[in-house]
Amino acid sequence: MPEHKVAMLVLPGAAPLDVGIPAQVFAPRHGLGYRPVPCAxxxxxxxxxxxxxFTVEAGLEAFDDAGTVIVCGFRNPTGPIDGRVLDALRAAAFRGTRMVAICTGAFALAAAGVLDGRRATTHWQMAPVLAREYPKVRVDGEVLFVDEGQVLTSAGVAAGIDLCLHIVRRDHGVRASNTIARVLVAAPYRSGGQSQYVPRSLPEPLGDVFAATREWALRHLETPLTVDGLARHAGVSARTFGRRFVEDTGYTPMQWVLRARVDLARELLERTVLGVDQIAARTGVGTGANLRMHFQRILGTSPSEYRRTFAGGKLATADVPAPAGHLTAAAR
Known part of the structure; x- marks a missing residue:
């Protein structure tokens, strides 16, 4: 697999977790061709x-041949940033390098003008500051991450895992990102649109019941699932279930089920020779037309184009569905 250099910019006051996340997700041991290079x-x-x-061996020349530049979060993001860093960020963006910020790393991209006119996010506590300091940036402080194509930004702390796994998923497909997620013992799928911070006032046992219901739903995606049915499994009323499900996940129950079905369909497209209509039936969306519609709305592509991009000519010959268990961690 061709090498993909990931230059990780470590600024003064860098957050250890924000540096460690991309170092682990893009580690060479995963066999995907990534090579993380910390630089300053x-x-x-x-x-x-x-x-x-940190002790960093590379300078800003690491940007020159990088496929991705990641700006790790750092302390005091409203303070002055080295002009050499800003120039290097602008030059990399101009060359078409993929630009990524974790947490307050968004402030460095904003200071370099890379986020002008773009939607972006950062830690929810710092989002109002980013919006005030850089009015040309369309700040969304409620989501886990934002994918603007060449430029991607994430919320704080653990959201960096979600963004990095999203990048792997975009580059290599669902199966690769799920494999890494299992190694990291991380949720394999949390959509960028999920809320950063959802106030919780639920008793702990109720959260356990809902986790069991979500895991049960993942094992029955091919069957008709309704809010009433999920609520019966959870032992609460449909109204209570719907309200508390949104509080716990950021999605309505049926939005969550649909995304789980689409994610399973993605893996079936990668791993099997099943046709679109067969996959639609096995993931519970009904018809191939429905699956195409949901793919276009959620992923911005078609199932056939997704398969061409991510199956890589290595489709499984066995006409069997992938187990839904790969999504289990996301339900917890």
Whole structure:
């Protein structure tokens, strides 16, 4: 697999987790051709936050042949940023390099003008500050991450995992991202549109019941699923189930079920020779026309185009569905 260099910009006050997330997700051991390279304004020691620092061997020249540049979150994002860093970010974006920011890394991209006119996000606590400091950026402080094509941004802390897995999914497909998620013991699928922060006032046992219901639904995606049926499984009224499901996941029950079905369809497109109508039936969306409509609305592509992009000529010969269990972690 051709090498894809991922330049990880470590700025003064870098957050250890924001550096560690891409280092692990894009680690060479996963066999996807990624090579993460930490870099800084100049090689050497870079102070971090939370009592940890970094020793970085590469300078900004790491951007020159990188396929992706990731700006890790850092302390004091409203303070001055080294002009050499801003120039290097602008040059990389101009060359068409994929530009990514985790958490407050969005402030560096904004300062370089890379986010002008684009939708972007950052940690929900800093989103109002980003909007105030950079009015040309369309800040959405409620979502986990934003994919604007060449430029992607994530919310804070663990949302960096969601964004990096999304990038793997975009580059190599659902199966590859799910494999990495299992290694990291992370949820394989949390949509970028999911809420960053949902206030919870639920008793803990009720959360356990809903997790069991979601896992049950993942094992029965091919069957008709309704809010009433899910609520019966959870042992609550449909009204209570719908309201608390949104509080817990950021989606209505049927929105969540639809996305789970589309995600299973993606894996079936990658792993089997099943036709679109067969996959539609096995994922519970009914007809091939329905599956095409949902793919276009949610993913912006068609099932056939998705298969051409991600199956890679290695379709399974066995006419069997992939198990729904690959989504189980997302239900918890």
């Amino acid at each position: 304004a100049q090689p050497g020691a870079v102070p971090g936050r939370d009592g940890l620092g």
